[in-house]
Amino acid sequence: MAEYPWQQALWQQFAGRAQHAHAYLLHGPKGIGKRALAERLMALLLCRSPLPEDACGTCKSCMLLAAGTHPDNYVLEPEEADKAIKVDQVRDLVSFVVQTAQLGGRKVVLIEPVESMNINAANALLKSLEEPSGNTVLLLVSHQPSRLLPTIKSRCVQQACPLPGREQSLAWLGEALPALSQDERDELLTLAAGLPLAAVDLQAQGVREQRALVVEGVKKLLKQQASPTQLAEGWSAVPLLLLFDWFCDWSNLILRYQLTQDETGLGLADMRKVVQYLAQKTPQDKVLSVQDWILLQRQKVVAKANLNRVLLLESLLVSWSALPGNG
Numbered sequence: 001m002a003e004y005p006w007q008q009a010l011w012q013q014f015a016g017r018a019q020h021a022h023a024y025l026l027h028g029p030k031g032i033g034k035r036a037l038a039e040r041l042m043a044l045l046l047c048r049s050p051l052p053e054d055a056c057g058t059c060k061s062c063m064l065l066a067a068g069t070h071p072d073n074y075v076l077e078p079e080e081a082d083k084a085i086k087v088d089q090v091r092d093l094v095s096f097v098v099q100t101a102q103l104g105g106r107k108v109v110l111i112e113p114v115e116s117m118n119i120n121a122a123n124a125l126l127k128s129l130e131e132p133s134g135n136t137v138l139l140l141v142s143h144q145p146s147r148l149l150p151t152i153k154s155r156c157v158q159q160a161c162p163l164p165g166r167e168q169s170l171a172w173l174g175e176a177l178p179a180l181s182q183d184e185r186d187e188l189l190t191l192a193a194g195l196p197l198a199a200v201d202l203q204a205q206g207v208r209e210q211r212a213l214v215v216e217g218v219k220k221l222l223k224q225q226a227s228p229t230q231l232a233e234g235w236s237a238v239p240l241l242l243l244f245d246w247f248c249d250w251s252n253l254i255l256r257y258q259l260t261q262d263e264t265g266l267g268l269a270d271m272r273k274v275v276q277y278l279a280q281k282t283p284q285d286k287v288l289s290v291q292d293w294i295l296l297q298r299q300k301v302v303a304k305a306n307l308n309r310v311l312l313l314e315s316l317l318v319s320w321s322a323l324p325g326n327g
């Protein structure tokens, strides 16, 4: 079971509790190990002969849990990634909660992410939160607690999960991704907004390679060695949201440099020279108007609007290539 050093203090608090709440809400940004913490707590709560600080790993309950056949644990998550948890799924959970524990101990429910429940599903869950059933503990995991109904939050013990510091993240990444160089891990962590588990996901998705492809393309675009259409087609494997995040980030860096002239604030090394060049060559109002457009399109991408990907990228690249100069 995964354990993260930055969770150690919080874990000791959980493990040291003589009594447990009926429901916990574990929240914090995606990519810091909340799910692993919830699973570790689930195992501890179900274990028949727990060690001072952890599940034993060898009792009947631990064996059944490891085999995925424990009768008294229930994991509720979207049937497909990024989709909603359906109200029918919550109804099944509710009937599990009212049953008696088959092994005679606790029952533990893990729900992740809680915000993927629509209002009907959330209301169906409320019943289980309002009427605690015997020895059941609910572990709710949320990346965006602000999206939850207040009635859900108020019925849980809310626990913010700690974020690792940069040094701690890099040390952990050193073990998780030993094949990368220190600089590569540092770059990856920046691309993942400082979230170490997200960095591992990005590496698995080939994001560093995609970034190299995009950066090379942007440089060619500005030298007029590649057309917007060629690039838009060549980037077909790069997630649209990631592209908009990067361009948004670069426009921010350009504006920041125009305001501060601070060479330490130019972002990742791969685009520093380009950012500096564009900041020197582009009127500020032009950067601002391109950035407005990028932010607007990014919202549509987030909302999963039906977009023509190639056309959208072409528009982005046409306005980006027109940045330098007064035209």
Ligand SMILES: [Zn+2]
Binding pocket: 046, 047, 048, 049, 050, 055, 056, 057, 058, 059, 060, 061, 062
């Ligand atoms: Zn055990």
